[in-house]
Amino acid sequence: TSRIIAIANQKGGVGKTTTTINLATALAAVGRKVLVVDIDSQGNASTGFGIPPSDRRQTSYDLLAAETAVVPMATMVPGLFLIPATVDLAGAEIELISTSGRQEKLKRALGDIAGDFDLVLIDCPPALGMLTLNALVAADEVLVPLQCEFFALEGLSLLLSTIERVREAYNPRLRVSGIVLTMYDGRNRLSREVVADVRKVMGEKVYRTMIPRNVRVSEAPSYGKPVLLHAFDSSGAQAYVHLAGEMLRREAAL
């Protein structure tokens, strides 16, 4: 059966989209069949695969609001499919609030689709609103990208307590599968301190693989490609390859 993973953190700019794009690509590169679902109305994950807004026909808005059957689109990465996002999604948040069963919409809509994939990665917006709630109810696990910065660390406890509340109220199987440290810079004392703090508090929940700050990673979306295709030998791309490996080894050990 497929693993449904929400990539979530309400803190902005911590690397949710970058992790979704590049981890999905690395998993597809080792033969897994992967679906990326973009539920951020900014549509950055869709852009990161080089898909302009005009080519986004069957979208996550259709999935959530219109409840029509949506066929995932192919991407430039073999084995990797995408349900893209457009700005229409910004309206869905308010529409969802006034519908019954609002937190289950995504779970129901993915029910028919997820079975065709080994892994489903859901890129969440920087908020704990109705869209992220839908992802947490639909998912089996949450992967938390955590930037090695002070403000990012401050938000972690709010996120973990929200996940706990969702587990109790809506989704008993939901667990935090891991925390991945992003934009790590070993020369920076603050970066090292955040890493030490998080490992002390969260122990084995934190992936050993850290994603370094690497300009090739932030360049890649301007070429419409995952960094694995833009600069495979870069430290950023290689870190995502290692993260995929670590993730699959942890899965095998379960």
Added chain:
Amino acid sequence: TSRIIAIANQKGGVGKTTTTINLATALAAVGRKVLVVDIDSQGNASTGFGIPPSDRRQTSYDLLAAETAVVPMATMVPGLFLIPATVDLAGAEIELISTSGRQEKLKRALGDIAGDFDLVLIDCPPALGMLTLNALVAADEVLVPLQCEFFALEGLSLLLSTIERVREAYNPRLRVSGIVLTMYDGRNRLSREVVADVRKVMGEKVYRTMIPRNVRVSEAPSYGKPVLLHAFDSSGAQAYVHLAGEMLRREAAL
């Protein structure tokens, strides 16, 4: 009369909070009386002034949901006052949606308070939801922090069109007072390209002052201080001093 400025951008992690804290401090340092209103439930602006959650008694939740009279609290910076945020604010977003006149709540609540200050800076969350809408309706102007990165540039047109819609529907005096480029790194080609693109498209709307990526800036919140107090001579602190100067000169020229 006072200027009410919303610091807004739905893209996450672009420097909204950092700009609010440090621009406010630089303005207070040259004798302006400044109020910071934190309407992000992460409460990062409140943390950046060294105020722990237990000391946040009269908050922006009270301002928005309870409509009680809120007295701003003093901060470590002379002339700078704060209405802090707590996680309770996360609930306000949903509560606001079902109340009448929901988009005017902050405007009405600030009506009695703003007159005591020369400038009011409102730190917004990374979304175009009900809280940011309240800020855009209450404000006279919007200051847009824009990170020198590809995804950040992509979100600018959505933000500008949203501001335009708010001006037409709710607040005819709302204008974009300026765009400030943040986390600029001159050694990085992508950074230089983003700057060239934004200046070409937005012209004079873009402040000449750019905020460089500077580790002292990201360290400062871990000491509970604005960077002007943590490391006054740093390139980051000095950039915010120049930004305040440029802002006041532009005001005088109006």
